[in-house]
Amino acid sequence: KNTISEQKIDAAGLILDPNAKTTLAFVDNDETGDRSFSFYRKPGADMMLREDEVNYELIDNCCIFHFGSLSMTDEPVRSATYAMIDYAKKKNKIISFDPNLRPPLWESEDLAAKQIWYGIEQCDILKIADNEIEWLTGTNDYDKGIEIIRQRTHAKLINVTLGPNGSIAYYGGLKVFMEPYLNKDTIETTGAGDTFGACALHAVLKHGLDNLTEEDLKEMLQFANAAASLITTKKGALRVMPEEKEIKELINTY
Template identity: 45%
Template structure:
């Protein structure tokens, strides 16, 4: 039995890595993509997982497959495209480590996943099926994603959704809102940023916005607040918890680490149990995972171990 199967994008994040002797910026090749990052966090904590997605038949695609394999993530569900290259993203960081992206995905291999390439045997074996909205931007990956989600729901799997909204990858804002809203109605566990909460609900107030999202059908709504922490909302509880104080250098993957740490803790519960649980200790654990990830460059290479998270929580 697999703890988590995720479907979606996997790509190369080219992350700032100093300058050369001429003062020209250098970029490090880091593996990334939110659904893959979530699995890597789960794996780092000792969980089992598998990835469904597509890379190009190129050196970047081979590197990404090797990276997941080295993290004990099943890659039998990874397809290869001989005509479209692996998706790339260049990351820019500000003085606080907050990032912005430039994508090379027009198209990218992750967009080209077909429904008949989805290895449903992996979904048969999982407890949680996780996906994001980048696989909803275009066909054929949109159909492949919804087909997989519907299949997982019919099997009674826990459905986890993190929009991970990137405006540059959508043709327009209205289309993004429509697709993200549709996906939210299918989710048991929903994680959004403050920006994504506002995008869907028009609310900046956490209590009101999280309630609106919960009313769309989820058992649990998680809202990541960056350096301010995170909050959760389920049927009977709404709580906000501060972030751990860390020296952030790169926030890439911090939200994915938070999600991966939460799913690792929730994998053995049913949606109706999650809907009524007090989750304070689990949020604090996930906050530590996200905070520690921001203290290092990259996403997957920056993910903390279980021992590091425990030490962070002890102060």
């Protein structure tokens, strides 16, 4: 560990670690539109968060605690993530998880599977991609994959994203499919899954997680699919997420 004398202090009084990089993700799109990822990390600043540095007030003031597997690839952030999940549970927050599998960031597939199963076992809401189901359960039959996952989770709502083929919501005995909003202006898909997930959580904040109807689920998927479609028409991810007005306009004109 670096001593204070080896570190620099920036204008805001934050300690800068010369050995920790600002993590960068590089996305390559092939001629079919499929993506591959490479990362500038190891160690990245996002990996260095310690349990004693967590701001628990942020969890106190939230309704939903959302996390992904990228904060569980390495220590000390893995232990910090575990601590935040435990705290959120004690505070009766809704727990949301997105595996967001990125194989290059893991030491091994076994470790990735172990941590992703841990996340699945903790959550109330699971957003998972079709390829992640196949990787995790060994089947490309989504219904069978969800059966396997449900044996190890108490998640009330499981949303499966199917890329250009739409999405499915599993809730209790309900299974709801929604067609995609295919867009002729699509240039890349980076951020589509995160946009979908955020919109699904928006619906949960609106309706709650108990007693959702088939209509509620259809509305959720329609909104999330439309938003995911819009982000594929712009380069980038977080900074180009669509506003609610844009999403509703697409739904009304599609």
